[in-house]
Amino acid sequence: MTLPCPKAHLPPLSSTRSFEKHLLRTGFCMRASFVTGRRFHNTQAQSAKRSSWTHPVYTQSEVLSVQAAHRNAKDWPDKLALGTVRLLRWCMDCVTGYHTSHKTNAEPTRLSTYQMTEEKWIKRFVFLESVAGVPGMVAAMLRHLKSLRRMRRDYGWIETLLEEAYNERMHLLTFLKLSKPGPSMHFMVLSAQCVFFTGFSIAYILSPRICHRFVGYLEEEAVITYTKAIQELDNGNLPLWSNMQAPPMAVKYWQMPEGHRCMRSLLLHVRADEANHRDVNHTLGSLDQDRDPNPFSAKFRAKVEEARRPLPASVKAN
Ligand SMILES: [Fe+2]
Ligand SMILES: [Fe+2]
Numbered sequence: 001m002t003l004p005c006p007k008a009h010l011p012p013l014s015s016t017r018s019f020e021k022h023l024l025r026t027g028f029c030m031r032a033s034f035v036t037g038r039r040f041h042n043t044q045a046q047s048a049k050r051s052s053w054t055h056p057v058y059t060q061s062e063v064l065s066v067q068a069a070h071r072n073a074k075d076w077p078d079k080l081a082l083g084t085v086r087l088l089r090w091c092m093d094c095v096t097g098y099h100t101s102h103k104t105n106a107e108p109t110r111l112s113t114y115q116m117t118e119e120k121w122i123k124r125f126v127f128l129e130s131v132a133g134v135p136g137m138v139a140a141m142l143r144h145l146k147s148l149r150r151m152r153r154d155y156g157w158i159e160t161l162l163e164e165a166y167n168e169r170m171h172l173l174t175f176l177k178l179s180k181p182g183p184s185m186h187f188m189v190l191s192a193q194c195v196f197f198t199g200f201s202i203a204y205i206l207s208p209r210i211c212h213r214f215v216g217y218l219e220e221e222a223v224i225t226y227t228k229a230i231q232e233l234d235n236g237n238l239p240l241w242s243n244m245q246a247p248p249m250a251v252k253y254w255q256m257p258e259g260h261r262c263m264r265s266l267l268l269h270v271r272a273d274e275a276n277h278r279d280v281n282h283t284l285g286s287l288d289q290d291r292d293p294n295p296f297s298a299k300f301r302a303k304v305e306e307a308r309r310p311l312p313a314s315v316k317a318n
Contacts, residue, residue, distance in 0.1 A: 053163050055170075057255045063268040066275045068224045071216065071282050077207065081214040081285075089221050092131075098124050118240045121229050122179040128222060129172035130189045131196055132277075135215045136165030138200050139208065156297025157284070164277055170253055171270055177247035212285035219278035226271035233264055 073079045092098070098116065116124075140161035147154040181189075204211045232238050246256060246266035254269045280296055293300050 053166050055253055058272050063272045066272050068227055077210045081210050082217050085217040118238050125175045133165050133168035134196055136161045142204050156294040156300050160294055160296045174250045208289045209285055212281045216282035219274050222274040226267055230267050
């Protein structure tokens with residue numbers, strides 16, 4: 001579609017701000033920045049565009065069939081990764097007030113202290129996702145730099161790692177639509193990011209294999225957390241979420257079908273993503289970090305499908 005050129009009606013420079021507003025209202029966002037020489041963001045126009053990483057559509061059976069799973073630690077690097085995740089899990093439980101061992105027949109005072117409310121779950125999700133978005137980005141950045149430095153191919157790992165980081169950030173942004181974190185949460189996220197980003201970067205330089213195993217175990221915990229939240233919702237312990245709809249950005253991102261856009265469906269979709277991260281990272285943690293191609297990259301999958309495709313009759317005859 002050709003847009004009508006607004007240049008013929010250019011206003012004097014003094015009124016460029018109102019002109020920008022006019023162009024934004026009429027949809028000339030690209031031209032507005034060009035004509036007025038200003039940088040600004042038209043969030044409305046941007047949100048209408050498709051994401052670079054379009055999320056695959058899950059079927060109902062796919063999201064419902066996700067199960068918590070555990071990969072046994074086989075050697076000392078696995079045990080180190082698992083031990084670190086358990087230590088971090090304990091720290092995070094303390095930070096987010098997480099406790100799911102309460103029972104409905106527990107003493108009233110104890111129940112009121114430890115029961116996970118909707119607010120506590122969101123607090124936990126926000127903290128969890130703000131941390132979960134770090135490893136993919138760090139790993140992708142370090143592999144990118146390594147590829148440049150060694151002047152060698154990466155074999156498709158970077159794309160999957162960046163996609164994972166983007167997906168985790170979408171989880172975070174979705175939960176932020178349901179709650180506004182206070183200054184204490186901002187401070188906790190900032191502190192955790194400083195420590196975790198630094199620690200994970202150093203660890204990934206030293207041993208990327210242990211780091212992918214670590215993320216695999218971290219994602220195992222994420223699947224358990226979302227499974228428990230879904231169980232709590234099903235048990236009627238989270239009444240505020242029983243009739244709540246997922247935010248529009250989540251409906252759009254996961255392409256949630258009509259009739260399956262409630263809070264429970266949202267948690268099922270997020271859990272399916274976490275299970276995917278778990279399987280991807282455990283697989284990457286078992287590969288040769290320098291030579292093996294990433295079996296989850298689009299290019300690799302296309303090659304496998306090409307190889308599986310039956311040969312045409314004319315080729316077979318030769
Ligand atoms: Fe996540
Ligand atoms: Fe994840």
